[in-house]
Amino acid sequence: MTERPLIISCPLPRTLPLLFAPDLLRDLFDRYDVVETTDEGLPALPAETLAEARYIIGQPPLSEDLLARMTSLRCIFNVESNLLPNMPYEDAFRRGIHVVTTGGVFAEPVAEIGLGFALSLARNIHGADADFRAGRERWGGEGNQAARLLTGSTIGILGMGALGQAVARLLPGFRPRLLAHDPWQAPSVTRGFGAEPVDLDTLLSSCSTLFVTAAVTSENQGFLGAEAFARMPRGASFILLSRAGVVDFDALMEAVRSGHIQAASDVFPDEPLPADHPARELPGFLLSAHRAGALDSAFKHMGEMVMEDLDLLDRGLPPQVCKRAERETVARFRSRPVAVN
């Protein structure tokens, strides 16, 4: 006998307390009728509950029939944030049901660590600390043979989605020449973030620091290989922040091993990486174990996004904060979902 909108919640591997800070969680339960279930339990909910549900928090598999029975549904909040081929998106779009993701929360933490990687490579911060601890540090200019500044340099961003944009926002203090490449984005949008849109070859051959933020799609798997690395200027830094799937990882390691470029990577072809993987011993390759985004503050940020969009949707407005899946691209993403947060 409630008039509060009904939410079906099945966010695993996330959980509501991971997503919502205590105050916000209280708000959520105050304002909404929240039915907590699991991907498996959802189809078995009473027909009435399904028919009344306005929102889903989660990314459960939905059959055509199941979606059809959810006659009040307005928005599915995919809080895992990878779009899986597990529901009839076309049906949802036809009915005007929004499907949105909260992956934008990772943009700031990943961009920050990405800039940290870039500065560590440019100045060998991590290597100099290790040397110092081993008693083999070199003092002053002696330790700066390969050091260079980001200030005034040419910096590239491959992929100008939320993450590429977050990287761009951190850089103005360095007054760089900022280049970007993203075939899925209009040039004027790229320019709006202060970056000059260029083709891939120009990007690769011009930048002394290159941030790779492109999502894996059906079209770009492994598209950065030996040729791409060869095109980069000697001594340049290749910083991989999105998914290992966009590079030929062996070729990347070889380009670093040969001394042509340096690299940093937060992602790997296999995670966890085998104990005997050669990347673990490769000088000039800064290693991070898929830690770039997974901060507690990022997960809490997801809940804030969801709450803001719920408020808009409740008032008959479209969601604005979470990212909407699009008919044209929903089937093209190839990132694998996470199993742990």
Next chain:
Amino acid sequence: MTERPLIISCPLPRTLPLLFAPDLLRDLFDRYDVVETTDEGLPALPAETLAEARYIIGQPPLSEDLLARMTSLRCIFNVESNLLPNMPYEDAFRRGIHVVTTGGVFAEPVAEIGLGFALSLARNIHGADADFRAGRERWGGEGNQAARLLTGSTIGILGMGALGQAVARLLPGFRPRLLAHDPWQAPSVTRGFGAEPVDLDTLLSSCSTLFVTAAVTSENQGFLGAEAFARMPRGASFILLSRAGVVDFDALMEAVRSGHIQAASDVFPDEPLPADHPARELPGFLLSAHRAGALDSAFKHMGEMVMEDLDLLDRGLPPQVCKRAERETVARFRSRPVAVN
């Protein structure tokens, strides 16, 4: 029989080729009559040469008598950049001879590595790389227990000279609350760099990241001790970029050892640091062997500054690019000069 202005050059430990890129060095010799000597050789130069010299590049010891004989002198370019008590500054100022330093070139490289230190501490970039190589990395959120963002945090700068200003210029992308303390600077000047001027206690107790850029003066030696570190919020980062002389180094190490704060330092009480110094084994203390400023590009930048100010001085204008020594403060600095570049 030249009409080119005469420069006496004795820049050791710098050298003209270190300071001037080849093109600029050619310009220097084209436009000026350059007499190359040493600190020791200078007093023995012909009286006529001394009387004609318009500029000195270097920081030679000058007696009152020697300065008095340099009747055409307009500017002394101290390219070592620490002001030593080795010349009668008051006489120079009385005669309107400028004494200027080029230490500003270190501001950008030091600020960049300082931000790199801050990001490495906030995300344990260096530690995670070492762990990964040792096969003990932790994946995803597991490895982020103490991780935090700079974005939106409270960041402090202690000392708003050229270096503090350069740090401030790198930060806007993080949209921080920026606080600063500098008793030698007017509050409105600090505000002009986007920082809120606060007292030392407020600075210490408010900031999760603190950049220390204050020069050592006769008044502030060792002024940051156990009490200061205790005031900092638990988990905060203390980043020492100027000189070890401003801190009680043992107290700093103890504050890190206890787990209260993290730290990064480019400077040490003794350089090189003894092989058995406990800092070398201290977790949470990021080490850098006085490498922050000593980039070749920084030294070349010195030459560019000198050339710009020579051009202004030649046209009867005051120097603007190098930093002028001031009657009020010239005797108060206590940084030791460098012996190597």
Next chain:
Amino acid sequence: MTERPLIISCPLPRTLPLLFAPDLLRDLFDRYDVVETTDEGLPALPAETLAEARYIIGQPPLSEDLLARMTSLRCIFNVESNLLPNMPYEDAFRRGIHVVTTGGVFAEPVAEIGLGFALSLARNIHGADADFRAGRERWGGEGNQAARLLTGSTIGILGMGALGQAVARLLPGFRPRLLAHDPWQAPSVTRGFGAEPVDLDTLLSSCSTLFVTAAVTSENQGFLGAEAFARMPRGASFILLSRAGVVDFDALMEAVRSGHIQAASDVFPDEPLPADHPARELPGFLLSAHRAGALDSAFKHMGEMVMEDLDLLDRGLPPQVCKRAERETVARFRSRPVAVN
């Protein structure tokens, strides 16, 4: 026997040469099969042409039946830019046909003149010029009794769509406290433009300069009346840039006549305004005859936007540059279309 995508063009009152600079117009005809018609002529086009048409440039009335026959349609570019109730939007959305507008081109020109209005009111630039010509100028501080700075002041924006955002982008140099109100927008989006989201009362009572950029909707007609103006601080500037329909115009004139506020307006309840309308003689009311957006460069900008989105659509991607109509809001807009450019 072409394989070029087919565009049906009926952009009146715009024309293709108004929208596309010569080079771009050539590109358009090179890349596309362009069928030029009129709103009236469109339904009479051959069934085959209708069936093949991928794009419409224009905003023609479309019956359900007519739209149904356009089986290849992907996007309607409404270059007049007001969304009229003249087509079955729901059918279009169901089929995944985008309906987009190019009104964003007016944001920059309107924002610029809006800032010009604000500075003219704050300093009486227009009035002082008129006085000077009439020989009654007052010199120096005498002429500045009511003058005030924007720098450091509290500035408000009512409506944070493309126009409000463009205003916000011009203001950082004034280091204002920037407030905004827009019930259709999520607070975090507003914050992303550097403005603090506040309720309407706070906005009205806090700002010494208020830019009104809100579109007329079914919900906000005439919502700014005598009470709203009374809430504004004495001497504040009310700058109307969107549509006269959002204000009670008589109440606005009275608030200016009484000396409580100043105002500038580019829009009027009747356009052209009757020759004897009292606004024409009202001191403190800066008048502009709906000129804010109608620059030739703005119309040419429309063509650039259309070309960028055509390129994305041709490659199976969603449009990004033009603004998409939304199911939720398409029926709520009440701006009248223009009859002349």
Next chain:
Amino acid sequence: MTERPLIISCPLPRTLPLLFAPDLLRDLFDRYDVVETTDEGLPALPAETLAEARYIIGQPPLSEDLLARMTSLRCIFNVESNLLPNMPYEDAFRRGIHVVTTGGVFAEPVAEIGLGFALSLARNIHGADADFRAGRERWGGEGNQAARLLTGSTIGILGMGALGQAVARLLPGFRPRLLAHDPWQAPSVTRGFGAEPVDLDTLLSSCSTLFVTAAVTSENQGFLGAEAFARMPRGASFILLSRAGVVDFDALMEAVRSGHIQAASDVFPDEPLPADHPARELPGFLLSAHRAGALDSAFKHMGEMVMEDLDLLDRGLPPQVCKRAERETVARFRSRPVAVN
């Protein structure tokens, strides 16, 4: 029997209440022993008072003898802000007495009205308002024949002192190509304000909007004449914000009359300007009666600057907020002082 530092105050035409807001004025009298006098009265003050005076607020004529008797003097705050040849500056500098001016307070108000002039000229804001009142307004695009945007345009600043810098600070929102010329300033300093240093010819021939902020010196009187205006692009805006003495005013009027350029001016060869001066009837010439800087808030800002520097000087530090006169340039300025505020 006081230990408060002694200030001699003779700021006419300013007055202490004009310069210091009530709270600050109270502070001034609390912290200092203030002897109020006039330019004429100063020499007749008791020898002891003269000998004790640490500061002067004002710009009184001082003979060599009088200055010699002021043995404790540290700083002269010239709050009129033009440096007159009425004191032995060389003696002051020799003794390390600072002579500082507070003219920097005018930079923000003048820059703001300057931007207002630029926008009024680019969009004919003032003219359209006059036309509207006269019943001859033109609606929409009809009224925009000569309208143009500042956004993305090439903008020039002639003179990069405090005023030119303040103009530069207002412009980033317009994303201009910003050029500047200032022979008294090092190129790297100009670059630091986001402007590209160019020679005068390039500046004149490249900019569609030109802000003239150069002070009159012994070298540049009337240096902008018919040739300079002819070099400007047709339709460009010439905005004169400093002093009429830098232009050939008749030539400027002729360049406007011919339709080649537009202009705005806040300053005139004779002030007040004769009632029959032809500038009063010149279309395309926006007129302002030397009102750009004389805001009450600007004068109050002077007091704040003086207080900040007094605090530094009291602590044995050099002044930083007011602008110091320089040996090299003090005798070269030719601006006439104001008689009224």
